[in-house]
Amino acid sequence: MDELPEDLTELLEEYARHLRLGRNRSAHTVRAYVGDARSLLLHLCARAADSGVGEIDLSLLRSWLAEQGAGGAARTTMSRRASSARTFTAWLTRTGRLPVDPGPRLASPRPHKVLPAVLGRDQAREALTAAESGAAQHDPIALRDRLIVELLYATGIRVSELCGLDIDDVDRERRQVRVLGKGNKERSVPFGVPADQALESWLRYGRPLLAATDSGRALLLGRRGRRLDPRQARTVVHEVVSAISGAPDLGPHGLRHTAATHLLEGGADLRVVQEILGHASMATTQLYTHISIDRLRQAHDQAHPRA
Template sequence: MRMSDAVERYTEHVAKVRRLSPATVRAYRADLSDLVASTADPDVAEVDVEHLREWLWSATQRGISRASLARRTASVRGFFGWSSVEGLRTDDPTLRLVTPKRGRTLPTIAAAPALGTVLDARRTDADDTGDPIALRDAALLELLYGAALRVSEACGLDVDSLDRTTATVRVFGKGAKERVVPYGAPAAQAVDAWVVRGRPALLRGGDTSALFLGARGGRLGVRTAYDIVRRAIGPVIGTDAVGPHALRHSAATHLLDGGADLRAVQEMLGHASLGTTQIYTHVSTERLTAAYRLAHPRA
């Protein structure tokens, strides 16, 4: 089977069977398509470890980051492992492929006092004006930070994902893994104001289950969410190149600074590996065991 045909089958497999996120599937398809192009689309069985080493070397010559190289290696490992299981070849050439070490990149975070001032001002202004868009934006910002959500998770929330009595939200993260996350009092205030006063004004039919709505009444898109966050917290961090993940990074760091247990933060973030969460310990000065409401600066 040609590589290009096998890549299509593999990406369908990881999307439908392994249920990886659309972003991960796109990244795998892009990596493998680049390999197909660099090897002139041979039969899957004809690709050997030297082809793969040359492909990775050419990527380093183009200045691709260590993180991207590591992801490319993961992409081909998954693909050729699957190819062996499917009987498309009898061996796995990636077994002799060395994974490049990823460089440590510290996350962008905002100082808790400055971020709190911005979020408080947004929520107060929205309450005063009653503008539906302002109420939505305030609720989105507070929930992204208060529950440390990924932007895709926040945009994918439905109204019934919330338990406003217990101030928790049910989230489906990467790999469709479900977790229930608490959020603090400011987020609860902003979300209640949006659900009761703002959201009904934007309903236009269509997807009426979505928690966050766009100006035309459909589910809020990820790109719009990025713009909302960029405009709100860019000045706090000091750069316009900032997105929703900065709020998630900030929440995790502030929780650890406040004394939250590392494993509790891991569960809140939905990280499969504790090692992924440990990057946030670079600013933590004390290691205490505390519940969310004692640790989060906006609980």
């Protein structure tokens, strides 16, 4: 069965409205939660065509997750879907559609901890040099692309945060950007001289040539003068990094990982890195200590005669 009965379709629409109204969830998160709820309801209907949401219980949740695993879903995906199912059943219970919430008893598959790929210092330097040389002729797109790479690496901000920056969010005198992060939490992040030079070139020679009537105060613009879309920024990073010999395939989030790793390798305090990245939990930031230790171990194994 690929289609839900009309009453369940209406239920999903109501659930989507609820998700959009609460907790400042992104459109991407709402789509994922609704997609998981739809998958669960399809699983319910497949068990019995006339089943209602009041019949969702722990055994159904477990069989749905097992089906995901049998279909090849990764443990991290299954863990996210378990969390999504708990959110859905909690809402069903609050709205009186379920007498008892089975969600809290649904265990999440523990995801394997995968260390993200990062650039080495030399690779990062090569990528930034390539972006700078590409902007030497003052082509507005090349100037913008250089700024994208410079700011992402200099600040470690998320690509959505980068694309959400307005001109007024940049304090060049203090060399810092004001960022609106997850949960509408605001933080200030410093950047260095190379990023400031890229900003100067973009604001003087690049942005004025792309600016249009609907540009507003957006810092970064697309070819048609509108605020830069995060997908365009991802393409820029992939193209710059893919030209570096031996570099892993990574996008803006990879530059964020790289910035955090290089900060810690340079001696930055873990809490400082947490503040820069805008992590709510120190546990998230501690992942980068594992990356640093792993890189040290690789260097030791390659260089020490008795490794």
